[in-house]
Amino acid sequence: xxxxxxxxxxxxxxxxxxxxxxxxxxxxxxxxxxxxxxxxxxxxxxxxxxxxxxxxxxxxxxxxxxxxxxxxxxxxxxxxxxxxxxxxxxxxxxxxxxxxxxxxxxxxxxxxxxxxxxxxxxxxxxxxxxxxxxxxxxxxxxxxxxxx
Numbered sequence: 614x615x616x617x618x619x620x621x622x623x624x625x626x627x628x629x630x631x632x633x634x635x636x637x638x639x640x641x642x643x644x645x646x647x648x649x650x651x652x653x654x655x656x657x658x659x660x661x662x663x664x665x666x667x668x669x670x671x672x673x674x675x676x677x678x679x680x681x682x683x684x685x686x687x688x689x690x691x692x693x694x695x696x697x698x699x700x701x702x703x704x705x706x707x708x709x710x711x712x713x714x715x716x717x718x719x720x721x722x723x724x725x726x727x728x729x730x731x732x733x734x735x736x737x738x739x740x741x742x743x744x745x746x747x748x749x750x751x752x753x754x755x756x757x758x759x760x761x
Contacts, residue, residue, distance in 0.1 A: 616715065635661070650732035666733040674730060676723050686716045 631640065643661035646653050647669065653659055690713035697706035 616718070631661070631664075647733050647736055648729065650735035652736070662736060666736040669730060669733040674726065676727065679723065680720065683716055683720055687713050690716060 639655075639658050640661060642653055642655070642658045643665055646658065646662040647665045653662070690709050694706050694709035694713065697703075697709055
């Protein structure tokens with residue numbers, strides 16, 4: 614289950630609707646900007662980063678349900694492991710131990726996914742703030758002259 618989820622995530626990321634002439638380096642920089650939750654300063658890269666952040670925000674994320682389902686599957690595999698070892702079937706026990714580890718693998722990625730979503734949620738805020746003028750009416754192009 615874990616590797617299948619990883620492959621599905623990889624394929625989904627690669628199938629995002631970007632123009633065919635999108636520069637791979639710019640897309641990588643936009644992905645890095647989303648991961649950090651910060652703008653790059655390049656308008657095209659920032660537009661890609663906002664698009665990526667929007668995709669992240671719209672994708673389903675149910676950590677409690679994920680933990681409940683995968684936790685139940687791990688418990689089932691551990692019960693099958695105990696049953697196999699009790700019956701003296703070491704080969705079947707090794708199989709169930711390996712399956713328990715494979716099913717539990719996505720659980721380790723949940724904190725990373727939560728950080729990624731928080732960073733993506735922070736991205737539109739500085740982008741919108743950069744479009745606003747400073748309190749004295751000048752356009753934003755650098756740090757706040759008043760130190761804010």
